[in-house]
Amino acid sequence: MCGVFGVFNSKTPAEDTFYGLYSLQHRGQEAAGIVVAEYNKAKKKTLFKQHKGPGLVSEVFRDEQIFETLSGYAAIGHNRYSTTGSSKSNNNIQPFSLTYRSGSLAIAHNGNLTNSRHLRRELTEQGVIFQASSDTEIIPHLAARSKEKEPLHQIYEALRQVEGAYSMVILANNQMIAARDPFGVRPLALGRKIDPATGELAYVVASETCAFDIIKADYIRDIAPGEILLIDHLAITNEKPVSIFLPPTERKARCIFEYVYFARPDSFIFENSVDKVRRNLGKNLARESTVELTPDEKELTVVSVPDSSNTAALGFVRESNKLGKPARFEHGLIRNHYVGRTFIQPGIHSREIKVRSKYNIVRGVLQNRPMILVDDSIVRGTTAKMLIKLIREANPKEIHLHISSPPITNPCFYGMDFPTKRQLLTHMFGESDNSPEALDKIREYIGVDSLKYLSMQGLLNSVPKFENENCSYCTACFSGDYPIRITDATTDKEEND
Numbered sequence: 001m002c003g004v005f006g007v008f009n010s011k012t013p014a015e016d017t018f019y020g021l022y023s024l025q026h027r028g029q030e031a032a033g034i035v036v037a038e039y040n041k042a043k044k045k046t047l048f049k050q051h052k053g054p055g056l057v058s059e060v061f062r063d064e065q066i067f068e069t070l071s072g073y074a075a076i077g078h079n080r081y082s083t084t085g086s087s088k089s090n091n092n093i094q095p096f097s098l099t100y101r102s103g104s105l106a107i108a109h110n111g112n113l114t115n116s117r118h119l120r121r122e123l124t125e126q127g128v129i130f131q132a133s134s135d136t137e138i139i140p141h142l143a144a145r146s147k148e149k150e151p152l153h154q155i156y157e158a159l160r161q162v163e164g165a166y167s168m169v170i171l172a173n174n175q176m177i178a179a180r181d182p183f184g185v186r187p188l189a190l191g192r193k194i195d196p197a198t199g200e201l202a203y204v205v206a207s208e209t210c211a212f213d214i215i216k217a218d219y220i221r222d223i224a225p226g227e228i229l230l231i232d233h234l235a236i237t238n239e240k241p242v243s244i245f246l247p248p249t250e251r252k253a254r255c256i257f258e259y260v261y262f263a264r265p266d267s268f269i270f271e272n273s274v275d276k277v278r279r280n281l282g283k284n285l286a287r288e289s290t291v292e293l294t295p296d297e298k299e300l301t302v303v304s305v306p307d308s309s310n311t312a313a314l315g316f317v318r319e320s321n322k323l324g325k326p327a328r329f330e331h332g333l334i335r336n337h338y339v340g341r342t343f344i345q346p347g348i349h350s351r352e353i354k355v356r357s358k359y360n361i362v363r364g365v366l367q368n369r370p371m372i373l374v375d376d377s378i379v380r381g382t383t384a385k386m387l388i389k390l391i392r393e394a395n396p397k398e399i400h401l402h403i404s405s406p407p408i409t410n411p412c413f414y415g416m417d418f419p420t421k422r423q424l425l426t427h428m429f430g431e432s433d434n435s436p437e438a439l440d441k442i443r444e445y446i447g448v449d450s451l452k453y454l455s456m457q458g459l460l461n462s463v464p465k466f467e468n469e470n471c472s473y474c475t476a477c478f479s480g481d482y483p484i485r486i487t488d489a490t491t492d493k494e495e496n497d
Contacts, residue, residue, distance in 0.1 A: 028081030184225030282315025
């Protein structure tokens with residue numbers, strides 16, 4: 001999923017970007033990097049400086065002296081979460097920066113290009129030398145080969161040739177450019193910050209608005225699908241960035257899984273509150289739930305798998321009480337926040353070993369009680385199975401697992417690290433993914449007394465509607481309906497490595 005951040009006309013661009021990336025740490029934990037633009041008076045041009053490395057943001061930028069060398073007026077940053085390109089290669093750590101005939105260019109990209117192999121093959125045959133295996137590197141090479149003179153139009157030409165999902169922030173000499181694919185798959189927001197001492201304006205771009213809050217920037221709007229936004233010193237003076245647009249698509253395809261799992265609940269993405277959508281998911285899950293109170297229980301005990309399911313569980317409890325089925329929310333699982341997300345750790349072994357260190361059970365809450373456990377999704381089933389085994393140690397009477405999304409039945413080609421079909425839990429027991437028989441086998445495999453997924457209609461009823469759009473979301477991982485053609489993408493991440 002990656003996190004991207006950019007700031008223009010700041011006195012402390014590297015520091016702003018550091019804090020922005022720190023807020024976006026949930027979007028990628030493998031590596032982080034910052035590129036800063038500084039005007040060199042001696043050479044009378046803008047030069048780029050960078051620092052990047054593997055690990056968390058706080059680890060990569062542990063030494064405060066790094067920021068003394070990263071002075072300037074603009075910066076872009078990136079948190080890496082690998083889908084295309086090896087997670088082990090330092091060459092794939094973004095932002096990428098290069099020097100070409102029009103000056104200097106640096107890029108931070110979130111998403112996956114679905115025709116990257118085809119374009120890479122063509123460029124290689126034309127003599128282009130690639131230093132990374134990431135699909136992102138294709139974009140600056142395409143821009144460098146453009147006959148256009150201005151970087152904005154070079155980027156436009158490059159993006160006309162690529163297909164897939166992308167939200168990106170680019171430094172091009174003394175300009176910052178933000179772009180989003182015409183389908184609008186990945187989120188990208190525009191903000192502004194006023195220096196309290198000088199009153200000067202700075203523009204900020206980020207994957208999620210939570211990155212604005214930490215540096216006291218205000219959310220203005222989303223970068224629109226297909227928009228290429230230019231921010232330069234003229235935009236600062238006029239307080240109005242300039243935009244050009246890629247050809248529109250018949251439909252939009254905002255990633256619905258951002259609302260289900262990935263985005264922070266305190267963020268606004270796709271112009272709407274993630275917290276509100278997650279509460280809606282929980283409410284609709286409660287409406288579809290068939291679990292009834294036992295004679296010796298006065299109310300349902302509802303426990304969430306922290307932290308991404310907390311809000312959905314609160315929505316579930318509120319709606320359940322409205323429906324006349326008394327319920328209360330209990331903290332039955334405690335999460336260790338110093339352990340990273342198991343879902344985005346590369347490799348199944350590292351994911352398994354972290355489950356027990358990531359969660360601990362509150363035995364007094366769970367013991368001798370039937371419980372509804374709310375989680376956001378099941379991908380491979382490894383974490384869910386181990387988590388249920390852990391909860392069983394507290395001796396609950398029953399465990400009813402409720403998932404606030406439909407079954408994941410298809411891999412993602414647009415930036416989520418969903419595995420091949422054969423690795424998805426829904427395909428472990430045959431192709432009839434949503435049949436009662438298949439779901440019962442999944443229930444047995446995980447080890448719960450009952451299993452309930454939110455229906456597709458329940459999911460669609462939970463998310464915001466957009467005017468004048470017949471279809472606003474990508475639901476491919478749930479439905480198999482891929483909105484962007486897949487020219488040469490692979491379902492096997494290791495093959496890209």
